[in-house]
Amino acid sequence: MEAGTDVDVCTKWSETLRVYHNTSCELENELQAKHDLGLSEFEVLLILGRACGEQAGYKARMKDIEAEMYLSQSALSRTVTRLEKAGLVTRAACDFDRRANFLMLTPSGLERFEAAKPTHRAVLVKHLTDPAASARAETCA
Amino acid sequence: MEAGTDVDVCTKWSETLRVYHNTSCELENELQAKHDLGLSEFEVLLILGRACGEQAGYKARMKDIEAEMYLSQSALSRTVTRLEKAGLVTRAACDFDRRANFLMLTPSGLERFEAAKPTHRAVLVKHLTDPAASARAETCA
DNA sequence: TGACATCCAATGCGCGTGCATGTAAGTTTC
């Protein structure tokens, strides 16, 4: 039983690694090439964008966004800085708690997000529906 | 059907991200803390070690190792340099093709690998057998 | 043999990340 478990676990891990690397590499490449967005940056837009729908009024606190993604607090801070410099997002002080920052999509940010969404979805469908299609990518090692 | 596919794909991707991040973060932390090894470094030892068994004579070319892992050629080169500095691995010229380098485990490298293997396996079992156990890690975002 | 393309590995470089720390603001305790 031990050996059996080992084999299963190793195989499962290999499979997870394969899917993760192929998918995230292609996501990164496609989003960068077509929309000038890193994957982390897109993920922030995704969190803001999917809640906001068509009106650009949705706000989220940094802490809440952090809780939704696998990114350290410092990395998120810098990612948001990049998005802010690109004009896709604005920081706004919180009325109640002046330690906190609200984050909002700008119209330009919403536009960029909507443009990138199909690219994101397409890569996911490609790699997660047909395992055979998710062959080793040519870039990203 | 389109919406259904989308939901499935997004859920599947979230799940993959969760498992990948939790597992690789804990692997990294455990291997670093208990055996002073990075994950990439361990993976190189794994490729060399599992083929070599008990005799330390197994050789592999850089290119072949690269093909087995998700690491760029340059990253592998530096990872091997670190392993070499730590005395866990030796580079040796290839007889047939002097462009290539053979890589070998040193006795110390084999020992380190054997010591780290149970740690590696334990983390894999923890995160890949019982999904509930793979809760969000406290470190690594 | 000489010129050119190919292949393997190392290295310069910039970037994004996590950890540790700093700063400011809120909370608790007395």
Add this chain to the structure above:
DNA sequence: GAAACTTACATGCACGCGCATTGGATGTCA
């Protein structure tokens, strides 16, 4: 209300990564 603690975010720093380039070794073709 002052001191001690906690929380939210930014920043200094070191590190590992991928990309592009380099350098050396091989193969190919005339």
